[in-house]
Amino acid sequence: MAELPVDFALEDENGHSWRLSDKLGDPVVLLFLRGDW
Amino acid sequence: MVGISVDSVARNRVMVDKLLLPFPMLADPDAAVIAAYGVYHEKERRARPAAFVIARDLSIPYRYVGRDFADRPLTRELFDAVDTVRDAVPTMLRSDPVPRGPREPTDTGRVPFPLEHLPPYMRGVNFALEAIGERTPDDERLQKEVATYRSIAQDYMRHGLATLKLRRS
Numbered sequence: 001m002a003e004l005p006v007d008f009a010l011e012d013e014n015g016h017s018w019r020l021s022d023k024l025g026d027p028v029v030l031l032f033l034r035g036d037w
Numbered sequence: 038m039v040g041i042s043v044d045s046v047a048r049n050r051v052m053v054d055k056l057l058l059p060f061p062m063l064a065d066p067d068a069a070v071i072a073a074y075g076v077y078h079e080k081e082r083r084a085r086p087a088a089f090v091i092a093r094d095l096s097i098p099y100r101y102v103g104r105d106f107a108d109r110p111l112t113r114e115l116f117d118a119v120d121t122v123r124d125a126v127p128t129m130l131r132s133d134p135v136p137r138g139p140r141e142p143t144d145t146g147r148v149p150f151p152l153e154h155l156p157p158y159m160r161g162v163n164f165a166l167e168a169i170g171e172r173t174p175d176d177e178r179l180q181k182e183v184a185t186y187r188s189i190a191q192d193y194m195r196h197g198l199a200t201l202k203l204r205r206s
Contacts, residue, residue, distance in 0.1 A: 002073065002132060002133065003132075004074060004075075004089070004097060005089070005091045005095055005097065005130060005132075006070075006073050006074070006132045006133075006135055007130050007131070007132045007135075008069075008070045008073065008135050010041065010063035010064055010065055010070060011046050011063065011064050012046075012049070012061040012062065012063055012064075013046060013049040013050040013052075013053045013061060013062045013064075014046075014050070015046050018039065018061055018063055020091070020130065021129070021130040021131075023039075024091065024093045024095075024127070024130055025093060025127065026093065026123075027090055027091065027092050027093065027119045027122050027123065027125075028038075028039065028090070028091045029038040029039070029088060029089070029090055029091075029115060029119065030039060030041060030074070030087075030088065030089045030091065031038060031039065031040045031041065031060075031087075031088050032040075032041050032042070032071060032074065032076045032084040032085065032086065032087040032088070032089075033040050033041065033042040033062075033084060033086065034042065034081070034083050034084055034085075034086060034106055035042025035043045035044040035048075035083050035084065036042075036043060036044060036083055036145055036147060
């Protein structure tokens with residue numbers, strides 16, 4: 001496994017791209033959820 | 038704060054609207070990012086409940102990976118960790134692209150649980166746990182687990198009702 005944090009980009013619920021490195025001006029909380037509700 | 042799961046963009050849209058989530062939900066259908074952060078559950082083919090706080094100096098002052106679906110991080114611990122790194126010195130994040138994930142993107146077709154069902158469902162969970170607790174008074178470890186999960190069920194009930202009230206207002 002690569003050293004964390006790793007940068008990534010995923011789509012949000014509106015289909016817009018969300019990239020981690022764009023958001024690190026402040027602390028970021030990543031919440032991993034089971035999904036498939 | 039951002040949520041990440043194997044659910045599709047469309048399914049996340051439903052969840053955000055249903056629960057009035059105040060943060061974005063990101064779609065990771067092949068679990069590439071989930072696996073890159075070491076929280077992919079091979080058997081269930083989705084993420085373990087987990088939380089990471091990433092500071093702008095790229096340190097990770099808090100990480101929590103749950104044992105199972107009911108094992109969640111404590112909100113207070115998470116926010117306390119955020120407070121400790123608010124003044125960190127910014128560092129540029131550079132890393133290799135995340136490799137393709139281990140999961141074949143599929144939609145199970147499961148219909149999301151209606152929010153209106155959540156409070157009575159959790160009331161039932163709370164009652165079942167109460168009964169288990171009363172049957173096993175001498176099992177200290179089980180009593181502690183019962184207390185933890187009753188607290189989680191009661192939180193879900195309370196927040197479910199509050200969200201329903203917000204939606205109606």
